[in-house]
Amino acid sequence: MLSAGNPYVLPSVLAAAGAYLAATLLTDASLLVRIGVLVFLAGVVPIVLNRLLGGGSVDDWGDEPIEEAGDSDADDSREA
Structure with a gap:
């Protein structure tokens, strides 16, 4: 919780x-x-705020899918 991903640190x-x-x-x-x-x-308040207000953490970023550069849906708009 006390990491760079916590916006309250x-x-x-x-x-x-x-x-x-x-x-x-x-x-x-x-x-x-x-x-x-x-x-x-510096140590307790950012952790409490992050839990109460639902701020992000570095661990949450790994769950989001990253779009690949060769995705066919993205290439459809450039075919003109």
Whole structure:
């Protein structure tokens, strides 16, 4: 679930980085709390969003058939 095929990974990692930076600069939160926020936003949130909203994964792409270049249906439009 935490893969490049999950469309929620990049936004979650960027939000986690911003939250970590904000927690570092604006609060006196301990290192353990800041790392906890970072792990939660970058690791847990994209997996939960992907399951709830039904985002794609790399494994799903293998199930889709790929059209071949020599397909006869595609060549019918070029016979003019």
